[in-house]
Amino acid sequence: MDKKPNRHVIIGISVIIGICLICCIGIGIAILNAPSLLQKSLEQSTLEVGSAAPDFELTALDGQTVRLSQFKGQPVLLSFGATWCPSCCAEAPLLQEVHENHPELIVLLVNMEESRQEVQEFADAVGITHPILLDRKGRVSEQYRIYAIPTSFFIDAGGIIQAMMIEEATPESLAEKFPLIGIAP
Numbered sequence: 001m002d003k004k005p006n007r008h009v010i011i012g013i014s015v016i017i018g019i020c021l022i023c024c025i026g027i028g029i030a031i032l033n034a035p036s037l038l039q040k041s042l043e044q045s046t047l048e049v050g051s052a053a054p055d056f057e058l059t060a061l062d063g064q065t066v067r068l069s070q071f072k073g074q075p076v077l078l079s080f081g082a083t084w085c086p087s088c089c090a091e092a093p094l095l096q097e098v099h100e101n102h103p104e105l106i107v108l109l110v111n112m113e114e115s116r117q118e119v120q121e122f123a124d125a126v127g128i129t130h131p132i133l134l135d136r137k138g139r140v141s142e143q144y145r146i147y148a149i150p151t152s153f154f155i156d157a158g159g160i161i162q163a164m165m166i167e168e169a170t171p172e173s174l175a176e177k178f179p180l181i182g183i184a185p
Helices: 008-044 086-101 116-126 140-144 171-181
Strands: 057-060 065-067 076-081 106-112 131-136 151-155 161-165
Touching: 008 116, 076 086, 086 106, 086 140, 106 140, 116 131, 131 140, 151 171, 161 171
Parallel strands: 076 106, 106 131
Antiparallel strands: 057 065, 057 131, 076 151, 151 161
16 A cells, blocks of 8 residues: 555645744734834823813822822922832832923823832832822723833823823933923923
């Protein structure tokens, strides 16, 4: 009996190999484009530039009740983060410096779902004097559609979001965004 492969078997195997190669190429392209697709997806999941910043009320680390609307008439830098986030920790001293150098700007940090003690220890270690708001149940983070941290919103004196950033703030990125809310870099 002849053990030569059947012509139909060879064609079938060739088709399967071709399909596998096409799939591998598609997966490779997807992996190469993943960072830009992720950034685009995250940007689309957050609030829109040009929309009104949703009002909220949270308790600050010092026990005071803070509403975003109480700062209407002043520009606000609203940043979402957590003490376990390396990029959030890295930008914290910069945000404190901004608070000290720009008294006309309200700097609010919304801490996401951590205990008062954890946040207080971090604030003391870094020397933060601007308000840190405790979003213990994550409601404000959900309202602002926060899916990655740090995320910052640049809100003008009229309460309109003029810019947002889904990344660690740098002096250069802040200098680029500040004029949009009436702050000289």
